[in-house]
Amino acid sequence: MFDSSALLRQRFAALRSTAELFSLRHVKQSHQALSVRRNVAEPPFFSQDEGAMLTVRVNGVEAYAATADLSQAGLQRALEQAEALARQIARHSLLDLREHAVTSARHDHVSPNFDQPVPSLADCLGLLAAESASVPKDSRLVDWQASLGLSLVEQTYLNSAGAELRHAQRFLFPGLGVTASDGQDSQSRSLGRDNFGQQGGFEIIERCGLVGAASRVAGEALQLLQAPNTPSGPRDLLLMPDQMMLQIHESIGHPLEMDRILGDERNYAGTSFVKASDFGHLQYGSSLLNVTFDPTIGEELASYSHDDDGTPASKAFLIRDGLLLRPLGGALSQFRSGLDGVANSRACGWNRAPIDRMANLNIEPGEQSLPQLIQGIEHGILMRTNRSWSIDDARNKFQFGCEWGQLIENGELKGIVKNPNYRGISAQFWRNLSAVGDHSTFQVLGTPNCGKGEPNQVVRVGHASPACVFRQIDVFGGDA
Amino acid sequence: MKHAFETLVGEVHAALQAGEQFTLGYSAEQSQFVRFNHAKVRQAGEVSQASAQLRLVRDGRQAEQQVTLSGDLQLDRQRLNVALEQLRQTLPLLALDPYLRLDENAWHSHSLQEHPLPALNEVLALLEREAGDLDLVGIYAAGPVCRGFASSFGAFGWHQANSFNVDWSLFHDNGQAVKANYAGQVWSADDFAARLRQAREQLGFLGRPAVTLKPGTYRAYLAPAAMDEVAGMLCWGGFSAQALATGNSALQRLYNGDARLSPLVSFTEQVSGSLSPAFSDEGAPRLDVPLIQQGEARQRLISARSAAEFELQANGADGYESPCALSLAPGNLASAQILERLGTGLYISNLWYLNYSDLPAARMTGLTRFATFWVEDGQIQGPVSTMRFDDSLYSLLGSQLEDLTQEREMILSTNTYGQRSTGSSHLPGALVKGLTLTL
Numbered sequence: 001m002f003d004s005s006a007l008l009r010q011r012f013a014a015l016r017s018t019a020e021l022f023s024l025r026h027v028k029q030s031h032q033a034l035s036v037r038r039n040v041a042e043p044p045f046f047s048q049d050e051g052a053m054l055t056v057r058v059n060g061v062e063a064y065a066a067t068a069d070l071s072q073a074g075l076q077r078a079l080e081q082a083e084a085l086a087r088q089i090a091r092h093s094l095l096d097l098r099e100h101a102v103t104s105a106r107h108d109h110v111s112p113n114f115d116q117p118v119p120s121l122a123d124c125l126g127l128l129a130a131e132s133a134s135v136p137k138d139s140r141l142v143d144w145q146a147s148l149g150l151s152l153v154e155q156t157y158l159n160s161a162g163a164e165l166r167h168a169q170r171f172l173f174p175g176l177g178v179t180a181s182d183g184q185d186s187q188s189r190s191l192g193r194d195n196f197g198q199q200g201g202f203e204i205i206e207r208c209g210l211v212g213a214a215s216r217v218a219g220e221a222l223q224l225l226q227a228p229n230t231p232s233g234p235r236d237l238l239l240m241p242d243q244m245m246l247q248i249h250e251s252i253g254h255p256l257e258m259d260r261i262l263g264d265e266r267n268y269a270g271t272s273f274v275k276a277s278d279f280g281h282l283q284y285g286s287s288l289l290n291v292t293f294d295p296t297i298g299e300e301l302a303s304y305s306h307d308d309d310g311t312p313a314s315k316a317f318l319i320r321d322g323l324l325l326r327p328l329g330g331a332l333s334q335f336r337s338g339l340d341g342v343a344n345s346r347a348c349g350w351n352r353a354p355i356d357r358m359a360n361l362n363i364e365p366g367e368q369s370l371p372q373l374i375q376g377i378e379h380g381i382l383m384r385t386n387r388s389w390s391i392d393d394a395r396n397k398f399q400f401g402c403e404w405g406q407l408i409e410n411g412e413l414k415g416i417v418k419n420p421n422y423r424g425i426s427a428q429f430w431r432n433l434s435a436v437g438d439h440s441t442f443q444v445l446g447t448p449n450c451g452k453g454e455p456n457q458v459v460r461v462g463h464a465s466p467a468c469v470f471r472q473i474d475v476f477g478g479d480a
Numbered sequence: 481m482k483h484a485f486e487t488l489v490g491e492v493h494a495a496l497q498a499g500e501q502f503t504l505g506y507s508a509e510q511s512q513f514v515r516f517n518h519a520k521v522r523q524a525g526e527v528s529q530a531s532a533q534l535r536l537v538r539d540g541r542q543a544e545q546q547v548t549l550s551g552d553l554q555l556d557r558q559r560l561n562v563a564l565e566q567l568r569q570t571l572p573l574l575a576l577d578p579y580l581r582l583d584e585n586a587w588h589s590h591s592l593q594e595h596p597l598p599a600l601n602e603v604l605a606l607l608e609r610e611a612g613d614l615d616l617v618g619i620y621a622a623g624p625v626c627r628g629f630a631s632s633f634g635a636f637g638w639h640q641a642n643s644f645n646v647d648w649s650l651f652h653d654n655g656q657a658v659k660a661n662y663a664g665q666v667w668s669a670d671d672f673a674a675r676l677r678q679a680r681e682q683l684g685f686l687g688r689p690a691v692t693l694k695p696g697t698y699r700a701y702l703a704p705a706a707m708d709e710v711a712g713m714l715c716w717g718g719f720s721a722q723a724l725a726t727g728n729s730a731l732q733r734l735y736n737g738d739a740r741l742s743p744l745v746s747f748t749e750q751v752s753g754s755l756s757p758a759f760s761d762e763g764a765p766r767l768d769v770p771l772i773q774q775g776e777a778r779q780r781l782i783s784a785r786s787a788a789e790f791e792l793q794a795n796g797a798d799g800y801e802s803p804c805a806l807s808l809a810p811g812n813l814a815s816a817q818i819l820e821r822l823g824t825g826l827y828i829s830n831l832w833y834l835n836y837s838d839l840p841a842a843r844m845t846g847l848t849r850f851a852t853f854w855v856e857d858g859q860i861q862g863p864v865s866t867m868r869f870d871d872s873l874y875s876l877l878g879s880q881l882e883d884l885t886q887e888r889e890m891i892l893s894t895n896t897y898g899q900r901s902t903g904s905s906h907l908p909g910a911l912v913k914g915l916t917l918t919l
Contacts, residue, residue, distance in 0.1 A: 040577070045546075051548060064524075068548050068549065068551065088601065089521045094522045143726035264522055268894075270849075355523075391833060393866070397919050399918075454515050454618070455527075477838075
């Protein structure tokens with residue numbers, strides 16, 4: 001761990017610059033992707049990536065240069081490129097950062113169980129092959145895949161104010177998916193994949209429930225194939241955590257990103273229906289809604305001690321009792337807006353600059369068990385596992401779809417339905433939150449695929465949530 | 481960069497042991513990225529990156545490793561040797577791969593384009609002169625992009641091109657916006673300035689009072705940029721041989737012969753003449769592939785792996801079997817007649833955030849974004865607030881398709897996830913009799 005630190009420190013100390021401030025963010029990451037599809041192992045894929053971003057501030061104007069040439073000359077060249085660029089854009093710069101403070105913190109952060117060895121490649125492939133082989137033989141089961149992604153990331157941030165921040169993190173992404181088809185219709189069920197990932201060691205496989213799941217997941221895909229379509233009309237909606245995470249992500253997370261509110265993302269990811277003046281005033285949801293930025297749940301995907309600009313991370317309520325309190329804005333956005341934010345300035349790697357991102361964005365548990373949530377519904381539907389997502393550029397009008405639906409009548413779970421979709425408007429939807437599940441319904445989930453930014457970046461984000469109930473939501477099915 | 485790649489290919493060749501085969505992919509770029517907000521520079525940087533993707537094959541087994549290259553030949557040689565050794569140790573752990581197929585042809589392909597790119601100062605000055613008083617937000621991305629491929633069978637491909645992509649929006653005080661783009665390989669300051677002025681003129685229409693529509697079915701014209709979003713959904717596994725064989729394609733019913741699109745619809749993977757490399761990331765020469773002709777399914781995109789698994793003939797597709805240069809044939813509608821032919825309905829410049837609400841039924845949902853107008857009797861009345869549609873492709877490009885435009889737009893991808901994309905699409909606009917709005 002941190003094998004590069006001594007050399008990086010030495011090379012950083014030897015850099016020469018006339019800038020009032022400069023920093024180096026070195027990222028080294030490796031990835032391993034394994035999968036077995038229809039009982040045949042796909043070719044294993046490995047990657048090794050390493051590089052650094054040099055950022056300078058010249059007369060309050062910042063610019064960066066990113067390079068994979070980590071020699072002394074290579075780093076010096078990148079630093080000079082960044083300096084030249086900062087001078088070139090000075091006359092056109094939007095921001096004057098002369099008064100913007102920078103960190104001088106020194107700290108190491110390491111994922112839970114980082115040093116715990118993971119099983120060998122052969123054992124991992126064996127696990128996936130066994131799961132794949134457990135899919136029952138049925139001609140309607142046309143596709144299935146068991147997969148495991150494993151990423152190691154080490155990052156070192158050094159700046160001329162004396163900061164030294166190091167992260168060493170390991171991420172696992174187990175997954176299983178099965179598709180059933182009758183030639184006309186197809187239905188899929190999945191476990192993990194884009195809806196699950198955590199930091200840590202191989203205990204994550206157990207927490208995901210991958211081992212032994214294939215038969216059940218395949219059975220559910222077959223049940224869906226024979227199920228009727230979801231009926232249309234307003235119903236109470238019980239969302240399980242693996243759909244809640246998408247709901248939180250799209251209709252709370254993105255609209256609260258301060259760079260969207262400041263207009264940076266209007267050309268690509270979009271703007272927000274939330275205004276800077278709403279913080280401290282807007283009743284975002286019902287009084288049951290409590291949303292936190294929480295980097296302290298060790299296994300959650302975006303738990304860290306400092307963000308990529310070096311701001312220390314701590315738990316903060318973004319929404320408490322339904323009232324909107326603070327945005328997802330890192331130090332720069334806080335400087336620009338004058339609002340309190342959180343430590344969420346993040347980059348996807350060495351070749352992209354940090355911007356406001358979601359990190360761990362969670363809903364705090366309530367007091368009702370799952371049976372109690374179901375009993376409280378007279379005419380409703382339970383949905384689980386996201387499969388479709390679409391929301392407008394202000395993050396207001398949404399339509400989401402799930403893999404699995406189950407009707408609820410008079411407080412009891414009834415028949416399974418396929419193609420469960422629902423739509424709503426963020427600004428109203430959370431005010432319909434009528435019940436929040438307790439700790440027994442709470443799950444720590446996350447996705448490796450949150451895209452945003454120009455140039456584009458994909459980052460890992462964590463979402464932990466209980467099951468939740470929303471009153472009278474517009475629900476509908478598919479065509480077939 | 482080509483020389484560096486050739487040197488690395490030679491190094492891997494020399495390190496190969498008896499019975500081993502390899503393929504080596506290469507990807508590199510030097511990029512200037514400048515973001516704008518309120519017509520000022522919000523964030524600026526330069527990125528220099530290169531990577532190699534080494535696949536080792538032996539005794540019917542294969543594994544792959546991607547390594548970032550530093551530009552220091554000695555260090556990069558060492559990294560590739562470490563990768564080679566790791567792959568060598570991996571192969572004996574694997575079972576025989578029944579879908580392994582290698583292209584043993586020693587094909588050669590070479591494309592080099594070195595048109596000069598503008599100096600950043602020139603771009604900044606132009607933007608300041610033409611749009612300095614406007615609320616402009618967007619990005620300028622430019623620089624050389626390289627792709628390479630080589631194999632132990634003697635195949636060698638090289639693609640190098642300078643390119644630029646300026647992608648921006650102009651916002652009106654009322655929050656409405658118009659989107660514009662100027663991208664290509666041959667920079668013209670005059671063309672860029674003209675495009676900036678055209679966007680400024682369009683901004684004028686957005687100042688009219690906004691029109692709020694109720695859910696329902698409306699006549700609509702989808703401009704090429706909006707059609708690009710619809711086509712993008714089809715690229716998401718629609719034409720993939722694997723997806724079609726395993727129930728995961730939205731065009732399953734079309735390819736089964738159970739449904740058809742309008743006879744006006746002919747889609748082709750048109751690699752020749754596009755900005756994409758002439759070879760796939762798997763190292764096969766790309767082919768022009770007719771996908772849909774006059775509303776009926778023709779060929780699918782088939783990678784070497786799918787060819788083996790489903791007993792098909794590979795046709796140069798990437799591993800993901802997604803088009804890189806999708807082309808939709810033009811129709812009969814003259815651009816000058818669009819508003820007149822639309823009559824009363826929606827003029828939709830852009831769509832946003834599409835996804836499937838029912839994939840096997842090719843039913844998709846998404847939203848209007850940027851410069852969508854309500855038109856009455858061929859006259860623009862005003863901008864329309866964001867609306868959601870939810871409709872089947874078999875309706876939009878099937879029973880409800882009235883015509884496609886004679887003129888098409890070449891749309892260069894603005895995608896910069898990981899690296900700058902070389903993908904493009906060539907599309908007309910579409911006039912539809914009924915588009916279903918739901919929210």
